[in-house]
Amino acid sequence: MKCPQCVYSNPDGVKFCLSCGEKFFKNNSSEDENSFFYEFAHYVDMLPNIERSIEPKFHNIFSRVFRKHSELEAERLFIVGTALTTPKISEVKETWPKPWLFARVFIIALLIFAGFYTGVSYFGNWNFIPGVIIVGAFAVPFSTLMFFWEMNAPQNIAFYRVIYYVLTGGILSMLAAIVFFDILKNNINPITIGIVEELAKAIMVIAFVRYRKYKYILNGLLIGAAVGAGFAAFETAGYALRSLLSGDGANLYNTIIIRGIFAPGGHVAWAALTGAAFCRVQGDNRFNLSMIFRFKFLRVFILVVVIHALWDTPIQGMFPYGHTFLTIASWIVVFLLIRAGLKEIGERKLMV
Structure with a gap:
């Protein structure tokens, strides 16, 4: 079916052009005017769903x-999660999604960072410094978060709420960690750092999941990644500012670049794992404090704490090989939980 406006070849049966949005058929029924919004979302998503794969292979x-x-x-990706665009569980695909937007977000962020870097390094204008720190701190964590956003197959969380979780979850978890560190005072070491920071993020993730009653494993991954992205970005911005104030301009860029390279295997992935583990335990049940002591949750949380502690351990030769290994280990568990989340969707569809 060719569009009369842009001559784009559309699949048979669509009511709107997938390229320009031109409406093919007039709707004479008494349907709500918002049906255009729903049809737009449904048909633009048709082809990506058809191309999904059952096999979780990287290629x-x-x-x-x-x-x-x-x-x-x-645009279709950014309008999900509303009352009009959240699909029924029977319409959700349990096959592996094929994310792509996260890569575009990363490239755009990289180009913007390069612009700020040029303003500082080649023109010597310090007005670009805040942009260097902010964009540099958020570029990789936010791009990684977009990956989890695209992998959230239920598509039941609006994007504005994800941003809310990044900002509020990030700052509140950092404040909670500071309180815990203040209580510990001199008993701060890699193990206590891992426990404190992961516990602080877990508290925020559980609070968000409990309040909105999110029940899918993939929801927990996304919300946890949002809190972790906020924590990672704010922390990186803080370290970068401290480097700048110390008079070491070169270390400012080293801090941003090194922390950016390893950001996907750090706070973002760790908080995502915690969120997924909690949603796996909670499911459709009402929140109960005993849930955090169940083995299915504790084994993931303890694993995250151990990885975090090893990450901060000053072992000679740990960087960068040890961090690379820990990043790979974290993402192996991430993909295992994504697979569990897609399997969960399949099981829920059978119950409908």
């Missing part, structure tokens, strides 16, 4: 990263 999962995508496909 399948990331196969759409290097393909050309229309602007409407990106």
Whole structure:
């Protein structure tokens, strides 16, 4: 079916052009006027769903990263999670999604960072310094968060709420960690750092999940990643500012770049794992404090604490090989929980 406006070839049965949004058929029924919004969301998402793969292989999962995508496909991702665009569980695909927008977000952030860097390094204008710190701190954590956003198959969390979790979850978890550190005073070491920071993030993730009654494993991954992204970005910005105030301009960039490279395997992944583990335990049940003491949750939380403690341990030769190994280990567990989350969707569809 070719669009009369842009001559784009659309699949049979669509009511709107996937390229320009032109409406093919007049709707004479008494349906709500918002049906255009729903149809737009449904049909733009048709082709990506068809291309999904059952096998969790890297060349399948990331196969759409290097393909050309229309602007409407990106818009489709940002309008999910509303009353009109959240699909029923029977309509959710339990096959592996193929995320791609996260790569575009990273490239855009990289280009913006390069612009701020040019303003400081080549023109000597310090007005660009705040941009260097803010964009540099958020670029990789936010891009990683976008990956989890695209992997949230239930599509039941609005993007504005994800941003809310990044900002409020990030700052509140940092404040909680500071309180815990103040209580510990001189008993601060890699183990206590791991316990304190992961506990602070876990408290915020559980609070968000409990309040909104999110029940899917993939929801927990996304919300945890949002809190972790905020924590990681604010922490990096703080370290970068301290480097700047110490008079070591070169260390400012080293801090941002090094922490950016390893950000996907740090706070973002760790908090995502904690969130997924909690949602796996809670499910449709009402929150109970005993849930955090269940083995399914504790084994993941303890693993995250151990990885975090090893990450901060000043072992000779630990960087960068040890951090690379810990990043890979974290993401192996992430993909295992994504698989568990997709399996959970399949099981819930059978119950409908």
